Structures are given as C-alpha cells and as structure tokens.
Amino acid sequence: MKSSKRRQFLMQSGILSAAAVIPSWQKKGFPPRSSNTQIPAILGGKSNTLLSNWVNWPIWDAEKDEKLLLEVMRSGVWSRAQMVKQFEKAWADTIGTSRCLTLVNGTQSLIVAINQAKLGPGDEILVTPYTFVASIQAILANGCIPVFVDVDPETFQMDSHKIEAKINRRTKAILPVHILGLPCDMLHIMEIAKKHQLLVIEDACQAPLAEINHQKVGSFGLAGCFSFQNSKNIAIGEGGAIVSNDEAYMDRCYSYHNLGFPYGVATGSISAGSVMQGSKVRFTEYQAAIGLAQLTRLEAQTQTRNERASYLSSMLKTIPGIQTYRLYPSVTRAAFHLFPFRYNPEEFKGLSRAHFLQALQAEGVPCSGGYTALNTQAFIKETFESKQFKKLYSKSELMYSSYMEQNQCPLNDQLCQEAVWFTQNLLLGSKEDMELIFHSIQKIHREAEAIKKKLQP
Numbered sequence: 001m002k003s004s005k006r007r008q009f010l011m012q013s014g015i016l017s018a019a020a021v022i023p024s025w026q027k028k029g030f031p032p033r034s035s036n037t038q039i040p041a042i043l044g045g046k047s048n049t050l051l052s053n054w055v056n057w058p059i060w061d062a063e064k065d066e067k068l069l070l071e072v073m074r075s076g077v078w079s080r081a082q083m084v085k086q087f088e089k090a091w092a093d094t095i096g097t098s099r100c101l102t103l104v105n106g107t108q109s110l111i112v113a114i115n116q117a118k119l120g121p122g123d124e125i126l127v128t129p130y131t132f133v134a135s136i137q138a139i140l141a142n143g144c145i146p147v148f149v150d151v152d153p154e155t156f157q158m159d160s161h162k163i164e165a166k167i168n169r170r171t172k173a174i175l176p177v178h179i180l181g182l183p184c185d186m187l188h189i190m191e192i193a194k195k196h197q198l199l200v201i202e203d204a205c206q207a208p209l210a211e212i213n214h215q216k217v218g219s220f221g222l223a224g225c226f227s228f229q230n231s232k233n234i235a236i237g238e239g240g241a242i243v244s245n246d247e248a249y250m251d252r253c254y255s256y257h258n259l260g261f262p263y264g265v266a267t268g269s270i271s272a273g274s275v276m277q278g279s280k281v282r283f284t285e286y287q288a289a290i291g292l293a294q295l296t297r298l299e300a301q302t303q304t305r306n307e308r309a310s311y312l313s314s315m316l317k318t319i320p321g322i323q324t325y326r327l328y329p330s331v332t333r334a335a336f337h338l339f340p341f342r343y344n345p346e347e348f349k350g351l352s353r354a355h356f357l358q359a360l361q362a363e364g365v366p367c368s369g370g371y372t373a374l375n376t377q378a379f380i381k382e383t384f385e386s387k388q389f390k391k392l393y394s395k396s397e398l399m400y401s402s403y404m405e406q407n408q409c410p411l412n413d414q415l416c417q418e419a420v421w422f423t424q425n426l427l428l429g430s431k432e433d434m435e436l437i438f439h440s441i442q443k444i445h446r447e448a449e450a451i452k453k454k455l456q457p
C-alpha cells in the first residue's frame with residue numbers, strides 16, 4: 001500500500017491519530033477498543049493483512065540492475081572471469097579483508113574453509129546448536145565431530161562462557177555462527193581461541209555488515225564464510241564466499257575450489273596439472289553481476305534494518321511475555337537477517353506458541369518459530385553409522401548415546417520452544433509497519449484468553 005493510502009487507512013481504522021508524530025504505541029488508551037480492528041483476526045476481527053505490504057524479497061530493480069547482467073549474458077563469458085574477480089574485490093573491501101573467494105553457496109564455503117584449515121578426522125569443532133543445519137553438515141563433511149556449546153538464550157548465540165568446559169585435546173577449532181545476523185561474543189571467543197590455540201572459522205552466512213567494535217564479523221578468525229542464497233541479506237539465488245587475510249590459506253582454498261589446479265590457473269584450463277585434491281564449486285559471472293547489483297543496496301538496507309529492529313524491539317519490550325534479543329555491548333551493528341524474540345505463553349494466558357503464531361499470521365504478520373534443536377536430529381547418528389566414520393573413529397568414539405549425553409543443550413532446547421522470528425524483509429518496511437506488528441501482538445496479548453478458548457478448547 002502506498003504510504004499516503006496506508007496512512008489514510010490507518011487513520012480511518014483508528015490505528016493512527018491525526019497527531020501521529022508521536023508513536024501511537026506511546027499513547028494512553030490507544031487504540032479505541034470498540035473498533036473492529038481491536039478484535040483479533042483469528043476471532044473474526046479485521047485482519048491487518050489489509051495493511052501489510054511487506055517488502056518483497058529479493059529486490060530487483062530492472063532499470064538499474066539488468067544492464068550488467070545483460071552484458072554478461074550477451075558476452076557469452078559465463079564461467080568465472082573478470083566479473084567474479086570484481087565482485088570478490090568488492091566483497092573483500094566490504095568486509096575489510098585482503099582476500100575473498102566466491103563459491104557456489106555458503107555450505108560449500110564452510111566445507112572448503114574447514115577443509116583447507118587442515119581440520120579433519122579426529123578433530124572436534126565447537127559450535128552452537130542454534131544454527132542452520134549447514135554449519136554442522138560442513139563439520140561432518142570434513143570427517144570432524146561437532147561438539148555443541150549451549151546458548152545464551154538472551155542473545156540467541158553460543159554462550160562463550162561455556163566454551164572452555166568443552167575443550168579437550170581433540171578440540172581444534174571454534175566455529176562461531178553469527179546466527180540471525182546478531183554477532184557472537186567474538187572478543188571473548190577470540191581470547192579463548194588464542195589461549196587454547198584453536199582455529200576460528202566464522203559462519204557469517206546470516207551476518208553481512210554486522211560489526212563488533214566497528215570490525216565486520218567474518219574478519220576475526222582465520223576465515224569467515226558468507227551465503228548469498230535467496231533469503232539472505234545479499235540475495236543472488238545461490239552463492240557463497242570465504243574471506244580471510246591469510247594469503248597462503250586463500251590460495252589453497254582457491255585451488256581446492258578449482259579442481260586442485262594451482263592458484264591463478266584460469267577457469268577452463270585442463271592441462272595445468274592439479275597439485276592437490278579438490279572439487280569444482282565455482283561462482284559464475286552472472287551470479288557476480290547480480291551480486292554487484294545487490295551490493296549497491298546493502299549498506300542502506302542494513303541501516304534501515306537496524307533502525308526498524310531497534311524501534312520494534314523498544315515497543316515489543318512493553319508487552320509482558322515478549323523478550324526481544326540482547327546484543328553484546330561490543331556490537332556496533334547487527335545484520336538482522338532475522339528479528340527474534342522469546343515468547344512466554346504464561347503471560348498470554350497459556351496460549352501456546354503455535355497458536356500465538358497462528359493468530360499473528362492471521363493478522364497478516366508473517367512469522368515462524370525458527371529452528372528445531374539440531375543436536376538431536378537424525379543426521380548425526382546416521383553419519384556416525386556411516387562407512388566413512390567407522391573407518392575414521394573407534395567404536396567408543398562413535399557411541400552415539402554417550403555423544404548425545406555429552407552434547408545436551410537444555411537452554412537451546414528451551415529456546416527452540418520459545419523463539420519467534422520475523423524475516424529481514426519485514427524490517428525494510430516503514431515505522432508504521434513496525435507499529436502494526438506491535439499492535440497485532442498487543443491485540444493478541446489482550447485477547448489471549450478468548451483466542452485460547454477458540455484454538456485450545
């Protein structure tokens with residue numbers, strides 16, 4: 001909905017008053033209870049869907065963005081060449097590292113980054129259980145064992161104070177995941193890594209432009225990995241990158257991603273002679289052209305997401321039973337790939353999270369409950385039972401029941417039950433959109449008893 005039309009609707013429906021310069025949520029007695037918009041949509045009231053015009057994702061500006069892409073398509077040079085190099089230079093400059101290597105996706109970036117850090121069978125890598133499955137698959141793909149460090153539910157991140165208890169002689173690396181685009185407690189993590197001589201590979205797939213003390217995440221450890229998958233803050237459909245300041249390491253990553261040919265060998269070369277085992281996971285020229293277009297918007301979008309997140313958070317905090325994320329004091333900027341909060345049904349008259357989500361969706365606010373616990377999913381057990389792992393590890397090392405015992409993460413289990421997410425594109429909406437979200441939740445809170453009666457008879 002156009003802003004003027006939306007404003008008119010908001011005023012007519014009593015959601016905005018004439019003196020709307022003062023945020024509506026700060027006004028006492030607002031909004032009038034008699035209005036139909038005060039009845040939750042799930043109970044037959046007016047849905048906020050009418051108002052919602054969430055920014056579609058990904059964004060594509062045909063006029064501005066297609067020139068470069070068409071140039072690539074018409075040139076016939078589609079495999080890795082100059083456009084990819086240009087994007088890699090731009091991404092390295094953006095993150096503040098000397099090097100960047102693009103790859104087919106974030107998962108492969110993690111796999112290659114771990115592989116070329118010389119991590120492999122027998123090595124344990126410390127990781128959060130609150131992440132996308134790819135972080136863990138990348139560890140297992142290299143024959144390493146993921147060791148889970150429970151979360152700090154307030155920040156949704158790995159609790160850095162629980163890391164040292166998990167370190168033993170097999171521990172070789174920490175894989176901090178800046179999950180939801182909120183930075184990990186990197187200063188503390190780097191301190192621990194240094195003390196115990198552990199490698200650090202950051203999974204920054206959800207966190208482009210997030211910062212700690214004005215330093216971009218992804219640039220703290222040996223390597224940082226990014227994803228350009230379609231939902232990500234920089235969307236290319238698929239794509240990923242490794243960044244690092246270690247030149248020799250990046251040469252090896254490059255070589256690995258190009259069938260083991262020596263660093264610098266041009267794409268398409270077949271007779272250069274491979275110097276190492278590798279794979280073929282290269283980015284393309286058209287991905288790079290899309291990436292360069294998306295990159296022009298990333299800074300402004302990140303700014304908007306930060307402003308909207310902080311506004312929305314300040315409102316949601318006033319609703320009992322809603323606890324928004326906490327950022328570590330060193331965080332100077334987050335990426336807000338997702339906007340998370342924790343939902344406490346007790347403050348909503350026992351309305352379950354599933355029914356809260358249903359009621360909020362009925363209001364026209366897209367939302368989800370996020371991740372389910374990773375450390376208990378079938379894939380780890382299946383990997384432990386694989387032929388490869390049985391060759392790499394002893395029976396006792398692969399005793400799944402004792403692994404499970406040692407990798408319990410009760411706080412994460414709880415977090416997975418409590419979390420509610422909004423995707424980043426909602427944060428590209430207006431301040432009024434944030435107020436709509438707030439009012440929708442406020443309405444559900446006020447009418448929680450009636451909603452519960454309807455959905456949980």
Ligand SMILES: Cc1ncc(COP(=O)(O)O)c(C=O)c1O
Nearest residue numbers: 105106107132134135205227229
């Ligand atoms: C935290 C995290 N790690 C890794 C990945 C893998 O990235 P991709 O989907 O590009 O393979 C993703 C995204 O999907 C992610 O969110």
